[in-house]
Amino acid sequence: MILKTRPDEDGLERVIEKLGQQGVEPKDLDISKGTSSYIIGIRGDTSGINEGAFSGMPEIEDVIRMTVKWKLLSREYHPEDTVVKVGDIEVGRGLTIMSGPCAIESYEQLLKTARAVRSAGAHMLRGGAYKPRTSRVDFQGLGEDGLQMLKKVKDELGLPVVTEITDKENIPLFQKYDIDVYQVGARNCQNFPLLKALAGIDRPVLLKRGDHISVDEFLNAADYVYSGNGENSGNKKVMLCERGDKTADPAYRNVFNINNIPNLRQMTHLPVIADPSHSTGERRLVLPVACAAVAAGAHGVIIEVHIDPPNALCDGKQSIYAKDAKEMARQLKTVYAAVHPR
Secondary structure (H helix, E strand, O other), X not given: OEEXXXXXXXXXXXXXXXXXXXXXXXXXXXXXXXXXXXXXXEOOOOOOOOHHHHOOOXXXXXXXXXXXXXXXXXXXXXXXXXXXXXXXXXXXXXXXXXXXOOEOOXXXXXXXXXXXXXXXXXXEEEOEOOOOOOOOOOOOOOOXXXXXXXXXXXXXHOOOEEEEOOOHHHHHHHHHOOOOEEEEOHHHXXXXXXXXXXXXXXXXXXXXXXXXXXXXXXXXXXXXXXXXXXXXXXXXXXXXXXXXXXXXXXXXXXXXXXXXXXXXXXXXXXXXXXXXXXXXXXXXXXXHHHHHHHHHXXXXXXXXXXXXXXXXXOOHHHOEEHHHHHHHHHHHHHHHHHHOOO
């Protein structure tokens, strides 16, 4: 429901009162206050609302009935960009770089990598403590010891940290070690018990699109976190991440779907992040794809960086050498500046 101009409090109250006559309670309203007008969003079942009842009200410009199920995420419902704060970092305003090792292997490895990416201009440190792997014999991560190392490095260097959560039972551990961003990996994109649990935390969630998950399915998954459920009221600190799909071509681990960057930007108000590491699987392709994603409108990138990629315990083939992180950041910032001239 779009109001013609930004009304006075009496005008807004008249609209809310009229909605009440249609059975809509104030708790089901989301009021977005723009610079010149208001948008009133109505949660829940709106099939019983008579749109004609509002046609004569001077405050009303238009009434739009939305058909998507993830309406709280839509641009129509929330036209302003959402900015997610991670400490002093504002994701969705400027370019955000998250980088670090795929897996935490030791405190020394994590600290060296963190120092390198911080020096290169990264805004956050990524590092995996829990690693869901295809084979049971592959390195599964250090678990709680890895979280403890992340906390120690975070406290020493002042970098916010991003790490993957694979089970809702680990939320208390993530809280214990003050994890800044809870990453939901592609394999857990539709892990609904986990998504429902993350709707109840007060920390940002970075949700990766799962393999061959459609955009509609992806946004429905994000809506579990954002809009909440009977158990939790919702977590508005959601970021979306594109990480590609497997194809029949064995040349690539995955293929990055660059269409999804501008598409998600246009469809939703949430920050959109690109993962060029997993979406290519090849070190030589990571920076070109990252630059393409930034040019297409990504608010940020999450990139794997390692001090010794050939000997990495996980995904060394797609990890950038730590010594090259500064040049990588320079190129990304150059592309961002080119498509966002001041």
